Amino acid sequence: MTSLPIPMAIELRGLTFRYPTGRVALDDVRCAIAPGERVAVVGPSGAGKSTLLMHLNGLLPMPSVATDDTVQVFIQSLGVTKGRLRDVRRQIGFLFQDPDDQLFCPTVREDVAFGPLNLGLDQAEVLVRVDQSLIAVGLPEHGPRNPAQLSTGERKRVCLAGVLACDPVMLVLDEPTSNLDPRARRQLLEILRRFPGTQIIATHDLDFALELCPRVLVLDGGKLQADGPVEQVLANPNLMERHGLEVPWRLRAV
Ligand code: ADP
Numbered sequence: 001m002t003s004l005p006i007p008m009a010i011e012l013r014g015l016t017f018r019y020p021t022g023r024v025a026l027d028d029v030r031c032a033i034a035p036g037e038r039v040a041v042v043g044p045s046g047a048g049k050s051t052l053l054m055h056l057n058g059l060l061p062m063p064s065v066a067t068d069d070t071v072q073v074f075i076q077s078l079g080v081t082k083g084r085l086r087d088v089r090r091q092i093g094f095l096f097q098d099p100d101d102q103l104f105c106p107t108v109r110e111d112v113a114f115g116p117l118n119l120g121l122d123q124a125e126v127l128v129r130v131d132q133s134l135i136a137v138g139l140p141e142h143g144p145r146n147p148a149q150l151s152t153g154e155r156k157r158v159c160l161a162g163v164l165a166c167d168p169v170m171l172v173l174d175e176p177t178s179n180l181d182p183r184a185r186r187q188l189l190e191i192l193r194r195f196p197g198t199q200i201i202a203t204h205d206l207d208f209a210l211e212l213c214p215r216v217l218v219l220d221g222g223k224l225q226a227d228g229p230v231e232q233v234l235a236n237p238n239l240m241e242r243h244g245l246e247v248p249w250r251l252r253a254v
Contacts (some may be wrong), residue, residue: 006034006035007035007076007077008032008033008034008035008074008076008077009033009034009035009036009037009075009076009169009170009198010031010032010033010056010073010074010075010170010198010200011031011032011033011073011074011077012029012030012031012032012052012055012072012073012074013030013071013072013073013074014028014029014030014072015028015029015030015052015055015072015073016028016029016072017051017055017060017222024222025048025051025222026048026051026052026055026222027221027222027223028223029048029052029219029222029223029224030224031217031224031227033198033200033215034198035169035197035198036196036197036198037198037199037214037215038192038198038199038200038201038212038213038214038215039199039200039201039213039215039216039217040200040201040202040203040208040209040212040213040215040216040217040230041053041200041201041202041203041216041217041219042202042203042204042206042209042216042217042218042219042234042245043218043219043220043225043243043244043245044220044243044244044245045204047219047220047221047222047243048219048221048222049174049202049219050097050174050202051222052202052219053094053172053173053174053200053202055072055073055080056073056075056080056092056094056172056200057088057089057092057094057172058080058082058085058088058089059094062080062081062082075088075091075092075170076091076169090119090166090168091168091169091170092168092169092170092171092172093163093164093166093168093170093171093172094163094172094173094174095156095159095160095163095171095172095173095174095176096159096174097174097175097178099147099152099155099156099158099159100155102159102162103147103148103155103158103159105147106146107143107144107145107146107147108134108139108142108143108144108145108146108147108150108158108161109130109134109143109144111147111158111159111162112130112133112134112143112158112161112162112165113126113127113129113130113165114162115162115163115165115166116129116130116165116166116167119166126165129165129167130143130161130165131143132165133161133162133164133165134161136161136164136191136194137157137158137160137161137164137187137191138157138187139154139157139158139161142154142158152179152180153179153180153181153184154184156176156179156180156184156188157184157187157188160176160188160191164191164195168197169197169198170197170198170199170200171192171195171197171198171199171200171201172199172200173192173199173200173201173202173203174202175202175203175204175205176188176192176201176203176208177203177205177208178204178205185205185208189208189211189212192212193212199212199213201213206234206245206246206248207248207249207250209230209234210230210231210234210248210250210251213230214229214230215227215228215229215230216228216229216230216233216234218233218239218243218245220242220243220244225239225242225243226239231251234247234248234251235247235251235252
């Protein structure tokens with residue numbers, strides 16, 4: 001008896017992308033991520049990490065119709081095309097690297113409510129979700145405050161609350177630990193460990209990748225250079241050096 005294949009949470013089938021300037025940011029990237037996997041994407045600056053993440057949420061130009069030749073990104077077996085953006089984005093909680101790209105309301109409460117209201121949820125349900133999400137990120141008292149007057153770490157957590165309030169099945173996070181102090185970083189780690197869905201996280205923080213993600217993708221020059229168990233890949237000094245990275249202290253031979 002043959003068993004049915006598990007539908008992948010994310011599938012990249014030869015993802016290639018060139019910016020209008022001619023710069024090739026991604027070159028034939030192929031990988032499949034199963035539901036519930038936590039995967040870090042690491043590599044030097046300019047490797048293509050943000051470009052890859054943006055493709056998952058349809059933030060860059062994409063085909064308007066789906067054919068096997070044109071679609072390179074699949075979310076829950078659904079080819080990402082212009083016509084399916086709403087369905088795709090419903091599933092994904094996308095955290096931008098810079099909180100200022102995500103926060104634009106006069107209060108934290110309104111910012112966190114923006115996503116779920118956009119999904120068409122009723123007011124009462126949104127209020128519950130906003131409260132729960134602010135508790136989850138450790139900011140239960142911050143609802144009435146102005147996001148512009150919070151620290152960067154707090155603003156990042158408000159963004160994450162907004163993402164969680166939409167109840168996504170997967171999280172796509174771009175440099176979630178940048179500008180966080182150790183306590184905020186630790187709190188973020190705990191929040192993400194509690195989230196049961198698929199997570200894909202671009203990060204320069206290799207210790208964070210090591211603590212959170214069993215699997216890592218190494219990207220450099222737009223190409224996938226390695227894909228494997230995090231402790232094995234990040235402990236490889238030649239690979240790390242070749243791609244402008246350093247073996248984390250915890251994995252160094254003494
Ligand atoms: P990373 O997130 O790994 O630092 P990016 O995905 O931001 O890398 O960038 C990948 C490559 O694409 C880099 O060479 C970068 O300079 C280029 N790039 C990024 N954004 C743009 C853009 N809007 N226009 C042209 N080139 C870009």
